[in-house]
Amino acid sequence: MAGMTDTAFRRLVKRQGGCGLVVTEMVSAEGLVRGIDRTLEYTEYTQEERPIAIQIFGGDPEKMAAAAQIVEGMGADIVDVNMGCPVPKIAKHNAGCSLMREPAHAASVIAAMSKAVKIPVTVKMRAGWNDDERTAPALARMVEDAGAAAIAVHGRTAAQSYSGSADWDLVASIAGALTIPVFGSGDCIEASQIIDKLHAGVEGVLVGRGVLRNPWILAQAADIAAGRQPREITLEDRGRFLIDYIDLLREERVRPSHQPPATSHASSANSHDRWVINKLRALGSWYTKGLDNGSHLRTAINRADSIAALRETITDFFFAGARVFSQ
Ligand SMILES: Cc1cc2nc3c(=O)[nH]c(=O)nc-3n(C[C@H](O)[C@H](O)[C@H](O)COP(=O)(O)O)c2cc1C
CATH class of the missing domain: 3.20.20.70 (Aldolase class I)
Structure with missing residues (x-):
């Protein structure tokens, strides 16, 4: 897609x-x-x-x-x-x-x-x-x-x-x-x-x-x-997926085409981070559908203006207090 x-x-x-x-x-x-x-x-x-x-x-x-x-x-x-x-x-x-x-x-x-x-x-x-x-x-x-x-x-x-x-x-x-x-x-x-x-x-x-x-x-x-009950997905699983997605995207090498158009927020995230943030926003608009309080999460993801803020938003929503640290 x-x-x-x-x-x-x-x-x-x-x-x-x-x-x-x-x-x-x-x-x-x-x-x-x-x-x-x-x-x-x-x-x-x-x-x-x-x-x-x-x-x-x-x-x-x-x-x-x-x-x-x-x-x-x-x-x-x-x-x-x-x-x-x-x-x-x-x-x-x-x-x-x-x-x-x-x-x-x-x-x-x-x-x-x-x-x-x-x-x-x-x-x-x-x-x-x-x-x-x-x-x-x-x-x-x-x-x-x-x-x-x-x-x-x-x-x-x-x-x-x-x-x-x-x-x-x-x-x-x-x-x-x-x-x-x-x-x-x-x-x-x-x-x-x-x-x-x-x-x-x-x-x-x-x-x-x-x-x-x-x-x-x-x-x-x-x-x-296979005749089994469909596996249950916990909130933690859902949060972990987003954190893993951020980590995988961040591992991708920085290319010139990732350069975002200049924005007033440009100083708060470098261009590769900005690209990752935009990717998470795009996924967030679908991923939050059908979740309890999903629209709240969607708004929070859209507001997050750095990778750290994005992680914090995801952690607060999915891990109820537990902190997830990653490089
Ligand atoms: C955001 C988005 C991007 C899509 N991009 C493509 C695409 O690049 N190539 C394609 O064959 N179909 C694309 N589709 C169509 C889907 O493959 C699919 O045929 C369509 O969404 C209906 O299936 P669904 O109800 O499972 O989404 C896209 C759909 C969406 C929502």
């Missing part, structure tokens, strides 16, 4: 268990081909994240094929193509979900990529562009014929963005019609919902927002699948 699932976050989620595959944030094919630092940074992963898919976006078959080769050269297990992003900045460049409006062209992108690399080429799509253009069933067949090794469908249209609910009947019907594995995505907030959706005939379930709220959701789903 763009802006959220960096390598540190993915590692921490994977360590909890139940996660079969992680996917990077989407990265620009153009940026990869041009070797832009910021783009390359989004593709970073560690061995413990394997198997790993690097997701790319773009609309030009030749550039997408070249980007796929770069991804293969980086050692990724899978190159995934974003055909689901509804954000105008992406869609207007004939990338993301706007590819769903031109299925023949989208299929030519997959054909070019499949010819260019040996690793599997997979596709992430939505139900379609809008209710008048629900092209997923036709596009799914076409990309299968063009060489896609698997697809994932988020059962909403681009026009819906995140409103309404994901159409899992559509996902199931596509899964029934294709030979390649079909994964479903959308609205799994509880571990039990993941299991329900698996029974709908898909090969697997991609969990997005549910992991940002509850990084243990996949481990809990694995518990249910």
